[in-house]
Amino acid sequence: MLIEVLIMLIAKKIIVRGHVQGVGFRYFTTTLAEDMGVVGAVWNKEDGSVHIEAQAEESVMADFVAKVGESPSPYGRVDSVTTQDIAVHEDRNSFREL
Numbered sequence: 001m002l003i004e005v006l007i008m009l010i011a012k013k014i015i016v017r018g019h020v021q022g023v024g025f026r027y028f029t030t031t032l033a034e035d036m037g038v039v040g041a042v043w044n045k046e047d048g049s050v051h052i053e054a055q056a057e058e059s060v061m062a063d064f065v066a067k068v069g070e071s072p073s074p075y076g077r078v079d080s081v082t083t084q085d086i087a088v089h090e091d092r093n094s095f096r097e098l
Contacts, residue, residue: 011040011055011088016068018079020050026097028072033095038064043098054095055088 016025026042029052033040038061040054054064069081 007057009055009088009090010058010061011053011086012061012065013084013086014052014054014065014068015082015084016050016052016078016080017048018071019077020071020073021048023073023075025050025071025073025076028074028076029068030095030097032067032072033064036060036064036067039092039095041096041098053086055092 021044026044029042029050032038033042033054036056038054038056040052042050042052045051052068054061056064065081065083069078071078
């Protein structure tokens with residue numbers, strides 16, 4: 001008997017504010033994403049925030065957002081995290097630091 005499991009991917013844009021630039025935040029976020037099986041990208045913005053586009057299974061995404069909110073970098077400080085649902089891109093297969 002073959003049992004198929006349907007995995008629902010979700011995607012989010014995550015905006016992180018605080019002391020998140022110049023502290024290895026993107027590096028540690030990339031490592032966290034790779035360890036958790038999250039795909040997408042992370043990059044700095046001119047306003048001092050960090051933006052992340054991520055996609056993963058729903059339960060994994062919830063854990064990822066929570067861990068980002070705790071600052072994956074031991075040198076960073078997160079003051080706020082906002083998320084927005086975005087479209088899933090089936091062709092993404094890695095997490096990149098831009």
